[in-house]
Amino acid sequence: MLHSWGGVDLVLDCAGIRSGKLFFGFISYRPDRNLEVSVTWIQLEPAQQLLQSPRNQQSKQSLRGVMAQKINQAKDPGPPHGAVTGQYADEEYFMNVALLFAKKSRDPKSKVGACIVNEEGKIVGIGHNKMPNGREDDFPWKRGGSRGLDTKYPYVCHAELNAIMNKTSVDVKGCTIYVTRFPCNECAKAIIQSGIKHVVYLSKPSAEDPIEREAAERLLSGIGPRQFLSKTEADELLKSILPALNE
Numbered sequence: 001m002l003h004s005w006g007g008v009d010l011v012l013d014c015a016g017i018r019s020g021k022l023f024f025g026f027i028s029y030r031p032d033r034n035l036e037v038s039v040t041w042i043q044l045e046p047a048q049q050l051l052q053s054p055r056n057q058q059s060k061q062s063l064r065g066v067m068a069q070k071i072n073q074a075k076d077p078g079p080p081h082g083a084v085t086g087q088y089a090d091e092e093y094f095m096n097v098a099l100l101f102a103k104k105s106r107d108p109k110s111k112v113g114a115c116i117v118n119e120e121g122k123i124v125g126i127g128h129n130k131m132p133n134g135r136e137d138d139f140p141w142k143r144g145g146s147r148g149l150d151t152k153y154p155y156v157c158h159a160e161l162n163a164i165m166n167k168t169s170v171d172v173k174g175c176t177i178y179v180t181r182f183p184c185n186e187c188a189k190a191i192i193q194s195g196i197k198h199v200v201y202l203s204k205p206s207a208e209d210p211i212e213r214e215a216a217e218r219l220l221s222g223i224g225p226r227q228f229l230s231k232t233e234a235d236e237l238l239k240s241i242l243p244a245l246n247e
């Protein structure tokens, strides 16, 4: 699951950008682009293999100085751009936009936000969980295991669906969706059908319905959703959505 691997000659280093459970940042050197160093994301295991190769070890030593300088540049949030390069600053920006939209939700218990970003790093869709347009006051926000007609479940439109429906571009093919909560199976279907190619989520609360969760996992397995940040770091960010997104 590497976003930009073509033409990379060696992997210089990892860590120091942001580490999570499954992914971590690393610096890559593209000789064809005159020592361009970029931050991207790779699954832990293949990244370790690359880093440990003898050729990589050698090259790493001689370019360590340049790397340190570039790491600092990469840490600078700057303007949002290049979502698909996986730059940490960009990802944080987009996830914070999703969090900001989650705050708009009138669901008293669970606020969810989603932000769709195209391959140029532009936001092309945002959404939060809400009742259908024009019917905001017509349905209950009540929770409940029964999920009956007196609860919110049959009526509420999920954040991911709203972000897709609210898109400002012709389509969202090839885009990345940043979502504050792991998508449900219905949203997983909408994500796939819309052509979204990457899913980055913040929290994965234990599912009320294990069948739906398993279906969502299976549906999204072709996309390979990944968690943004480590659990501890994610929990910190989630504190901004009240009362308790993780319940």
Ligand SMILES: O=c1[nH]c(=O)n([C@H]2C[C@H](O)[C@@H](COP(=O)(O)O)O2)cc1CO
Pocket (backbone or CB within 6 Å): 107, 109, 110, 111, 112, 128, 129, 130, 143, 152, 156, 157, 158, 159, 160, 181, 182, 183, 184, 187, 208
């Ligand atoms: O993918 C999702 N997207 C989304 O917007 N939601 C919303 C719908 C509901 O308003 C709320 C779920 O309610 P609760 O956590 O109280 O059971 O979160 C729920 C999911 C399921 O993870």
